[in-house]
Amino acid sequence: MELAFFADPLGEFKLEKDSTFAMMAEAAKRGHRIVAFGQGDFALDRDEVTVRASHIELTGKEDASWFRVLETRNRRLESFDAVIVRKDPPFDVEYVNSTYFLELAEKKGAKVFNRPEAIRSHNEKLTIAQFPEFIVxxxxxxxxxxxxxxxxxxxxxxxxxxxxxxxxxxxxxxxxxxxxxxxxxxxxxxxxxxxxxxxxIPEIARGDKRVLLINGQLVPFALARIPQNGEIRGNLAAGGLGRAQPLSKRDRQIAETLAPVLAERGLFLVGLDIIGDWLTEVNVTSPTCFREITSQTGFDVARMFVDELEKTV
Known part of the structure; x- marks a missing residue:
């Protein structure tokens, strides 16, 4: 397959914790062709959406030389076997515009994961209100x-x-x-x-748990992101310590309730944030924590992701 990743600039990836890199590496290992493009690469000419896409080769290194660009040219999005949305927030006007480009390409036959309409319809904070039994x-x-x-x-x-x-x-x-x-x-x-x-929620002291859903299936481990140095935020980007752990009974209850609903809506990859017994966010743009869970538990999240993608495409 030829997989196109809509992502942030490749040179800015922090490889030790980058889930997009993990996806690319697993896909490349299976012989799939990897293409990448960014937010500034979209163009609409009449009714045809194209992107300036770079075919890349992974070098096997985990430093600044982790990829090399083999070719860059304009491509129609429907020419790829799958388009994988991995652009980080903020979910601003330009991000919304990107979902419009992707949606137009869908109408031409592009297969986009997560579906652009579903991304727009599921604000990562507000979506919890659709599941009031699980929120504070x-x-x-x-x-x-x-x-x-x-x-x-x-x-x-x-x-x-x-x-x-x-x-x-x-x-x-x-x-x-x-x-x-x-x-x-x-x-x-x-x-x-x-x-x-x-x-x-006082239980934040034990971590803000990231629970991953892939194609309606649960990853069996969560990453509890534990605040450090007096912080109230467990986010890894804010210095939180990531600790992988099996899903609790309550984690499973929440995840098993949401998983089929969100998958049916076109959300192939979702990251639920759970503090204590309570759902706090539903992440749909570029959920992370693949590498941390894999390195600490041996459960290969990227392998599960590509397995499910291959079944779907």
Whole structure:
């Protein structure tokens, strides 16, 4: 097969923890042809979507020379066997535009994973509201008065923007309310942007668990990302320590409930974030943690991903 990866610049990959690299390496090992392109490579001419795509060869090294470009040319997206969306957030206007390009290509026959319409329809923060039995008290608004009232009711809360990643812009406000006004002003841009506020979950001290779903199937291990050095964020990008562990009974309950629903909607790869017994995010753009789970448990997540992709394509 020829697999096209829509991703961030290859030279910026952190190979020791990059799930896209793990996917590419597994696919290349099986003899599949690897192509990569980025957000600036799309073009629409009348009704035809093309990308400036680079055919790459993996060198087997895990340093800056991990790939070499063999050829770069304009290609129609439907000419690939599969297009794999691995572009990191922020989910901004340009990201939305990319999903429109991908959706137009789908109508011409391109097979896109995850489906672009499904990515647009599943905000990584807001989607938890579709599964209210698994979430803590949550408010989403840009209204300062409502945010303050929620804090007065729940005393200890987390605030976060809707379209960032890696723990960017996440704040905890305790019962004393110190800096609440400044945080609200900053995150909402004085009432012009919507934010999420949730009741604080103390179990974050034991990790923010990433549970992976691939084609409706559960990866049997989660990566608990444990906050370090006084941080409230477990995200690896924020310095969290990743510890792989078997899924708990509650993890399985949440994952087994969501897996068939999300797969049916065209979400081939999903990363659920679970703190304690509670679902906090549904990641659909570029879920990670393949390499950490594989290195700590021996369960090859990339192999499972490519297995399922081959079955589907």
């Amino acid at each position: 008290p949550t408010l989403v608004t840009s209204d300062e008065n409502r945010l303050r009232a929620f804090h007065r009711e729940h005393h200890d809360v987390i605030l976060k923007p809707l379209n960032a990643m890696g723990g960017t812009g996440v704040f905890r406000v305790r019962v004393d309310g110190i800096n609440l006004g400044a945080i609200i002003e900053t995150l909402t841009e004085n009432g012009h942007k919507t934010v999420m506020m949730q009741k604080y």
